Amino acid sequence: MNKExxxxxxxxxxxxxxxxxxICKLYTADMDSHNDLFQEMVIQxxxxxPSFKGDAKFSTWAYRVALNTAISLFRTKKRKIEMVPWDNHILNIRCEDYDTQQEEQLRFLYTAVRQLTDIEKALVYMYLEDKDYVEIAETLGISEVNARVKMNRIKTKLKNILNKKGTAEWMG
Amino acid sequence: MDGLDLLKQHWNTDENFPKVDKESLRTMLHKSSSSLVKWIFIISVIELFVGIALGFLINIEEINEKPLLHLINNIYTVVFYVIVGYFIFLFFRNYKTIKNTKNTKSLLQTILNTREQVNKYIKFNIYCILFSMFIVCVEKIYSYIEERHGWGEILFYSVTFTIASTLVYLLMVRIVKYYYKILYRRLIKKLDVNYEELTRLEIEA
Structure with missing residues (x-):
C-alpha cells in the first residue's frame, strides 16, 4: 500500500x-489488554x-470494524503479572475533578458492563453512541425487532448485576 | 436515573483516553496481527499438510501385490489426492471471503464455516486411515490363506489383526478428539458462543 x-x-x-x-474500555479490564486490543483494531x-469507499463516514466504518475485531478476532492473552485496572488508572488521574460517589457509581457500572457478553457489550456501545436500532441491527446482522428485544434484556440484566452488587439504590 | 443513562452522560463527555500519536499509529500498522483468524489459518494449513504427509506415509508402504488389491489401492490414491485438492481449494476460497467489514453475524459465520471445512478434512483423513487399515488386514489374511496356514492359525491372525487395528483406530480417534477439545477451547469457543448468541436471538423472536 502506498505512502499517501x-x-x-x-x-x-x-x-x-x-x-x-x-470500545476497548468496554471490552477490556486493564491497560495492557486495552493496548493489545487497540493495536489489533488498528491492524484490522x-x-x-482499501475497501473504505468514503461513501460512509470514517467514524461509522471504523467502529464497525473495531467492534468486529473485539467480538470475532481478538484473542485475549494470558498474563502472569497482575495488571493495573483501567478504572483505577483513569479515576486516579481524575479524582480531583470528580464527585467521589459518582466515580464509585461509574466504576460499578463499567464493572457491570464488562460482565456482559461480547454481543451485549456491542449493543451497549451502540446505545451509548446513540445509534438507532436500524444501524444496530445492520451492524450485528440481526433484525431491528431483535435488536430492541436484546437491548431491553440487557437493561434488565445490568439492573440485576447492579442489584446483586447492592448498588440499586444508588442508580435510582 | 437509570444505570445506562448515567453511563451515557459520562460517556459523551469522557475524553480521558491516552492519545496515540501518528508515529505510534504508523508503527502499529506494520505490526503482526494476533487475531483468532490468523491462528485458525496457521493451524488449518498445518493440518492440511499433515493430511497430505499422512497420505504419503500410507502410500510409501507397499501394501499388496495382489492385482485386485493393487487396483483398489491405486484408485484410492487418486481419489484421495483429488479430494485433498478439493478440500484445500475450498479452504482457501472460504478464507478469502473472511472480511472484517461484514456484519458481525456474517463474519462469525464465515470464520466458523472455514474452520468447519478443515474439521471435515480431518474426518475424511481418519476415514482414509480406517480404509487403509482395512485393506492391510484383508491383504494379510489373504496371504495367510495363500501360504496354506491351518484354519486355526488363519482365524487367530485374523482376529488379532482386527482387534489390533480397531484398538489403534480407537486410540487415534481419542487423540484427535482430545486435540480438538484443547483447540476448541483456545480458539473457536469465543466465536461459537458469540455466533450462537446472535442465532439464538433470531430463533427466540
Missing amino acids: LEIEFVTLLEQHQNILHK LWRAY
Whole structure:
C-alpha cells in the first residue's frame, strides 16, 4: 500500500482514535489488554482500509470494524503479572475533578458492563453512541425487532448485576 | 436515573483516553496481527499438510501385490489426492471471503464455516486411515490363506489383526478428539458462543 494512503489513514485514525479507546474500555479490564486490543483494531482497520469507499463516514466504518475485531478476532492473552485496572488508572488521574460517589457509581457500572457478553457489550456501545436500532441491527446482522428485544434484556440484566452488587439504590 | 443513562452522560463527555500519536499509529500498522483468524489459518494449513504427509506415509508402504488389491489401492490414491485438492481449494476460497467489514453475524459465520471445512478434512483423513487399515488386514489374511496356514492359525491372525487395528483406530480417534477439545477451547469457543448468541436471538423472536 502506498505512502499517501498510509498518511491519509493515520491522519483520520488519529482524529477518531477515541472510538477505538471507548470500545476497548468496554471490552477490556486493564491497560495492557486495552493496548493489545487497540493495536489489533488498528491492524484490522488498516487491512480493511482499501475497501473504505468514503461513501460512509470514517467514524461509522471504523467502529464497525473495531467492534468486529473485539467480538470475532481478538484473542485475549494470558498474563502472569497482575495488571493495573483501567478504572483505577483513569479515576486516579481524575479524582480531583470528580464527585467521589459518582466515580464509585461509574466504576460499578463499567464493572457491570464488562460482565456482559461480547454481543451485549456491542449493543451497549451502540446505545451509548446513540445509534438507532436500524444501524444496530445492520451492524450485528440481526433484525431491528431483535435488536430492541436484546437491548431491553440487557437493561434488565445490568439492573440485576447492579442489584446483586447492592448498588440499586444508588442508580435510582 | 437509570444505570445506562448515567453511563451515557459520562460517556459523551469522557475524553480521558491516552492519545496515540501518528508515529505510534504508523508503527502499529506494520505490526503482526494476533487475531483468532490468523491462528485458525496457521493451524488449518498445518493440518492440511499433515493430511497430505499422512497420505504419503500410507502410500510409501507397499501394501499388496495382489492385482485386485493393487487396483483398489491405486484408485484410492487418486481419489484421495483429488479430494485433498478439493478440500484445500475450498479452504482457501472460504478464507478469502473472511472480511472484517461484514456484519458481525456474517463474519462469525464465515470464520466458523472455514474452520468447519478443515474439521471435515480431518474426518475424511481418519476415514482414509480406517480404509487403509482395512485393506492391510484383508491383504494379510489373504496371504495367510495363500501360504496354506491351518484354519486355526488363519482365524487367530485374523482376529488379532482386527482387534489390533480397531484398538489403534480407537486410540487415534481419542487423540484427535482430545486435540480438538484443547483447540476448541483456545480458539473457536469465543466465536461459537458469540455466533450462537446472535442465532439464538433470531430463533427466540
